[in-house]
Amino acid sequence: MFTMREYVLAESLEQAYSLLTKGKANSILGGLLWMKMGNKAIGTGIDLSNLGLNKIEENDEEFKIGCMTTLRDIETNESLNKYFNNILKESVENIVGVQFRNSATIGGSIYSRFGFSDILTALLALDTKVEMYKGGIISLEDFCNMPYEKDILVNIIIKKNNCKSAYLTHRKSKTDFPVLAVAVSNSENGWKISVGGRPIKAELAYKAQSALSNNPTNEEIQTALDLVASELVYGTNMRGTKEYRELLAKVLVKRCIEKIIGGTSYAN
Ligand SMILES: Cc1cc2nc3c(=O)[nH]c(=O)nc-3n(C[C@H](O)[C@H](O)[C@H](O)COP(=O)(O)OP(=O)(O)OC[C@H]3O[C@@H](n4cnc5c(N)ncnc54)[C@H](O)[C@@H]3O)c2cc1C
Structure with missing residues (x-):
């Protein structure tokens, strides 16, 4: 303690x-x-509870999630989940339990950039920015690559980009850390493939996502899956080996793509 x-x-x-x-x-x-x-x-210890930063706000262009918003608020926000095909709900619903998610904040989760983070994996597949008090508005992608600086994560901003998205994770048991987490989205700007829990923090698979056309052929999908396994670094820990995670990544990314293009529904 x-x-x-x-x-x-x-x-x-x-x-x-x-x-x-x-x-x-x-x-x-x-x-x-x-x-x-x-x-x-x-x-x-600096508590931000009194600053009204526990809200999810929405306008025509974006959702703005205050840093003190809990994971449970994100899980149960209908508008947010309807817009992003439930991927935010699905990315948090396996984290410990409801009481836990009623306290865990999005600010603490994203600022920490954990290697096992489900919600970081999901947000990276969307058009997400973080608003830092001193550092200003930065893409989540850039934020993931930045060193841990003393700053306050004030809001998470997700653009409404009419994307279709899917999230899948594999866990040894329901509330354990993920063995692997995958989120995929497709919008008019192309595909995003985010792979987290490798057990390295979530990253986009740039080569794999650019191998996919808007309406991908089986060959394109196969190329993308091979690239997902080869372009990202996977590691071994008590939950799985590097080789197992590489295979798992191919399976989960394929299922996410199929969910998006074909409406196939895979249980998490
Ligand atoms: C037992 C356990 C199991 C978990 N399992 C999972 C899991 O399976 N999947 C998953 O994705 N996550 C998991 N998590 C992580 C969890 O979901 C939260 O991400 C985590 O607890 C951090 O949120 P918090 O609000 O508790 O942050 P805190 O513990 O309060 O803070 C974490 C860090 O962030 C800093 N911080 C907090 N808020 C801000 C801010 N607004 N600006 C700048 N810095 C800030 C703090 O100073 C601290 O350094 C687990 C955590 C625990 C303890």
């Missing part, structure tokens, strides 16, 4: 950022579910 010298309920983002950057050990507090697993000595 962590220790905390001082707790501050922030009155503004400006105050929160100033406190965060004042001391090396100062930290933003999300739902605390990951932090409580560690033994960090926190100086000032």
Whole structure:
């Protein structure tokens, strides 16, 4: 369990950022579910609960999800899930249990860029940006490749791009970490294939996604699947070997593509 010298309920983002950057050990507090697993000595713990950042807002162009929104709020938001073919719901519904998801925040989840992250995998397949207090609006893809800087993740912004999308994961048991997670989307801008839990954090398979035309042939799909296995790095841990994950990636990506083009429904 962590220790905390001082707790501050922030009155503004400006105050929160100033406190965060004042001391090396100062930290933003999300739902605390990951932090409580560690033994960090926190100086000032900064709580953003009072800043109205626990909402999912929608306009004609985008969805905006505040950093203190819980994974459960995302799972149960009808409009968001209807628009993105339920992939956000499906990416979080295996994470521990409802009580857990009622506390875990999207800010803590995405800021952490975990190698096992289901929701990071799903959001990367969409047209997603993160709004950082100091760093401004950055594509999620760029954010994934950035070092961990002291900043506040304020909002997640997902563009309404009329995409079709699908998400699949393989787990040894229902609430365990994923052995592999895959999200695929297709919009007028082409395909996106995101593979996470390798157990390295989610990445897009650029070569594979560009091998697919809008209405892909079987040959194109086969080429894409071979590329998915060869262009990304897969690793071995207690949940599976590198070789197993490479094979699994091909299967899950194929099923996601089929779900999108053919309406085939695979149970997760
Ligand atoms: C037992 C367990 C099992 C899990 N299983 C899975 C799983 O199967 N799949 C999966 O995808 N995830 C899983 N997770 C991760 C979980 O879903 C959350 O992502 C995780 O708990 C972080 O969310 P939090 O709100 O608890 O963040 P916290 O623990 O509060 O914070 C995590 C980190 O993010 C920082 N932070 C928090 N909010 C912000 C912000 N707005 N701006 C900047 N920094 C911020 C904190 O300072 C801290 O460094 C699991 C976690 C646990 C503890």
